[in-house]
Amino acid sequence: MPELPEVETVRRGLTPTMEGALLVRAELRRPDLRFPFPADFATLVSGKRIVSLGRRAKYLLIDLEGGDVIIAHLGMSGSFRVEDGPLSEAPGDFHHPRGKSEKHDHVVFHLEGAKGPARVIYNDPRRFGFMDLARREVLSNHAFFRELGEEPTGNVLDAAYLAARFAGKAQPLKSALLDQKNIAGLGNIYVCEALWRSGLSPLRAAGTLVDTKGKPKAALMLLTEAIRAVIADAIAAGGSSLRDHIQTDGTLGYFQHSFSVYDREGEPCRTPGCGGTVARAVQAGRSSFYCPKCQK
Numbered sequence: 001m002p003e004l005p006e007v008e009t010v011r012r013g014l015t016p017t018m019e020g021a022l023l024v025r026a027e028l029r030r031p032d033l034r035f036p037f038p039a040d041f042a043t044l045v046s047g048k049r050i051v052s053l054g055r056r057a058k059y060l061l062i063d064l065e066g067g068d069v070i071i072a073h074l075g076m077s078g079s080f081r082v083e084d085g086p087l088s089e090a091p092g093d094f095h096h097p098r099g100k101s102e103k104h105d106h107v108v109f110h111l112e113g114a115k116g117p118a119r120v121i122y123n124d125p126r127r128f129g130f131m132d133l134a135r136r137e138v139l140s141n142h143a144f145f146r147e148l149g150e151e152p153t154g155n156v157l158d159a160a161y162l163a164a165r166f167a168g169k170a171q172p173l174k175s176a177l178l179d180q181k182n183i184a185g186l187g188n189i190y191v192c193e194a195l196w197r198s199g200l201s202p203l204r205a206a207g208t209l210v211d212t213k214g215k216p217k218a219a220l221m222l223l224t225e226a227i228r229a230v231i232a233d234a235i236a237a238g239g240s241s242l243r244d245h246i247q248t249d250g251t252l253g254y255f256q257h258s259f260s261v262y263d264r265e266g267e268p269c270r271t272p273g274c275g276g277t278v279a280r281a282v283q284a285g286r287s288s289f290y291c292p293k294c295q296k
Helices: 004-018 041-045 136-141 159-166 173-178 188-198 218-236
Strands: 022-028 048-056 059-064 068-073 079-084 105-113 116-123 130-135 279-283 286-290
Touching: 004 048, 004 059, 004 079, 004 105, 004 116, 004 218, 022 041, 041 068, 041 130, 068 136, 130 136, 159 218, 173 188, 188 218, 188 286
Parallel strands: none
Antiparallel strands: 022 048, 022 105, 048 059, 059 068, 068 130, 079 116, 105 116, 279 286
16 A cells, blocks of 8 residues: 555645646546545536645645545555646547556546646556545544544654653554554554664564653654654655555656665665564564564
8 A cells, every 4th residue: 555655755746737727627437436436526626726735644635726625545556647738639648658557547637727738647456545525624523534643754743742652552563653543644664664774673562662751762762763764765765666556657666675674574684783684573464574683
């Protein structure tokens, strides 16, 4: 599943085409994705100008004039691509190369922007993604968002914040970090990488990073910085592009070439002087990759 850096990459890729453009028409080529589209979805969003593109956790937020917000989730295999040119242009003449079969194009946003007509196409072979519509003024109380924790990209995520959530918990550190109520949008890949960078085992109890007074230990401070750094590095590299993820221009991101432990079971640990071997453990149905020698 695309993680936060991938969704942020998509947001940044779509922004030049979508922000300020008129959404002339929303074309739905099926009645549902993972869930049915909201009633009258195409009618409600068509004819509205796009005010801005945002992101919350792994959700893309498309703000429309009048206060409606399109909530889009990429699921396992969803991606967007941009086609420029006249709206009547036959499919196949693309400004950006496609990375998906046209038969899986399920939603087409027909736009009119400063540079002329364009189409933003949502493609999803597995149809695990979805779109919803909500009012901006009640978005924070929407079922998708009301229990989400802080973003790993902002200054609010600090060691004290995590200490308040980890104190006294015997829950494995990996599971605590994946809990979206603690950190919004942090997924399996980047948890593994952040734990390696901070020298912490995914198996240790989250509460061991907090002292008896509820204050963060040095290890938790290091972990917090590692989380923010690995997310920033991945965004800068354009995401990970594992399996189905693709950027809006059809190209792939390259952060996967920088993975230090993720999907490297049996390979040497990259910590200088460690000499250990990357291992894999299954926690709550997900693979944790780590070095048992230097991650404690």
